[in-house]
Amino acid sequence: MPFRVKLRILVFILSLIFCVSEFSLAAPCYGTKLPKRNKFFANFESYSLFKRYLEDSHGTMRNQQQFYGMSYGIFDWFSIDLKAGGGNIKQHPYTSDEVVYPSSFAGGYGLRLKFLDKNNWRMVFGFQHISVHPKSVELGTIKNQAILDDWQTSLLVSYDIKEFSPYLGTRWSRVDYIHTVNGEKKRRMSDFTKDIGFIYGINIPLGKKFWLNLEGQAFDSDAFAGSINYSF
Numbered sequence: 001m002p003f004r005v006k007l008r009i010l011v012f013i014l015s016l017i018f019c020v021s022e023f024s025l026a027a028p029c030y031g032t033k034l035p036k037r038n039k040f041f042a043n044f045e046s047y048s049l050f051k052r053y054l055e056d057s058h059g060t061m062r063n064q065q066q067f068y069g070m071s072y073g074i075f076d077w078f079s080i081d082l083k084a085g086g087g088n089i090k091q092h093p094y095t096s097d098e099v100v101y102p103s104s105f106a107g108g109y110g111l112r113l114k115f116l117d118k119n120n121w122r123m124v125f126g127f128q129h130i131s132v133h134p135k136s137v138e139l140g141t142i143k144n145q146a147i148l149d150d151w152q153t154s155l156l157v158s159y160d161i162k163e164f165s166p167y168l169g170t171r172w173s174r175v176d177y178i179h180t181v182n183g184e185k186k187r188r189m190s191d192f193t194k195d196i197g198f199i200y201g202i203n204i205p206l207g208k209k210f211w212l213n214l215e216g217q218a219f220d221s222d223a224f225a226g227s228i229n230y231s232f
Contacts (some may be wrong), residue, residue, distance in 0.1 A: 011093050028215050030081065031167050031203050032122040032158040034114055035073035035231065043069045043096040043213075045083065045227035047130075049150070052175045052221040053191040057091040061190075063132060063148055065106050069227075077117070087132040089146045091177055101134035101146045122167075127153050128155035135195040147178040154199060165203040173197055173220050194220050201225075 006102045028047055047065045054061060069083035087106035092098040110128035132148040156169035176189040197220030204212040209231045217223040 001122045002013070017085075020128075026089070028213075029126050029128065029152075029154045029156055029169065029171065029199055029201070030112065030227075031165065031201055031213055031215070032114070032124040032156050033165060033203055033211070033213075033229075034077070034079045034112055034124065035071050037076050039073045039082070039231070041071040041229055041231055042189070043071075043227045043229040045069055045085075045225060048223060048226040049175070050222040050224070053194055054188045055191050056179060056188075057094055058177075058188045059091065060178065061089065061091045061148070061175065063087055063089045064103075065130065067106070067108065067133060069108075071112075077114040079112050081108075081112065081128065083108045083130075087130075087134065089132060089134050089148050091146065091179070099139070099142075099144060099146075101137055104134045108131040108163050116157075122158045122165075124156050124158075125154070126156065127151075143182055145180040147176075147215045149174070149176040149178065150174075156199060158203075167199075169198055169199040171197050172218075175221065190221075196220060203229075223231060 028045060042093035045067045048218045049063050052061050065085060065087035067083040069081060069180035071079050071081045073079045084107045086103045088103040089101040090098055108130035110126060112124050114122065114124050114127040116123035129151040134146060136143055136145040152171045154169055154171035156167050158165045158167035172195055174195060177188040179186050179188060198218045201213065201215030208210055211229050213227045213229055
């Protein structure tokens with residue numbers, strides 16, 4: 001498909017994302033390996049957010065997630081990603097002790113669009129979103145509920161070295177902490193001065209159809225992801 005058509009599709013996708021972002025509040029970027037048209041990837045993924053600063057001195061947040069996911073190739077250059085699993089939230093206000101919300105349901109979705117695939121180079125745009133809904137906790141007589149919304153857009157570039165695919169990139173991301181105390185809900189957004197991040201990762205072959213993906217994230221948040229992937 002011509003580059004101009006792909007660019008128009010990207011503009012449409014970006015417009016759609018920003019239109020619905022307030023309601024559809026991603027985390028690992030998966031790298032630049034996409035399934036071919038009408039093919040699937042499956043994976044088991046673990047993602048750890050070690051630290052993310054919240055706005056207006058509301059403290060920091062961290063969490064850990066595990067997912068089973070699938071990717072489907074609509075075209076050779078365009079795929080959708082879906083995942084389901086569980087995750088927790090640990091939120092630390094500056095003025096009090098950390099609040100730990102035990103693991104419960106988490107899910108996510110995303111899409112990836114490949115712009116370049118030539119001479120071992122690949123470039124991929126991605127949008128990813130994760131929403132985590134842990135169990136509520138009671139602190140004294142006060143019931144606390146929380147939701148983590150983690151979403152991002154990213155641009156990655158990789159270069160194949162034999163069968164290995166290291167990649168680098170950048171992303172714009174936001175993590176929201178939605179805190180409900182005795183029925184009163186407040187949304188605490190991540191610090192907007194730290195919304196731009198750096199991504200580094202690699203795909204490592206484990207066999208003909210299996211590979212390992214390792215990915216780190218810095219500047220906007222301290223995070224690391226790992227997944228076992230299978231192509232079928």
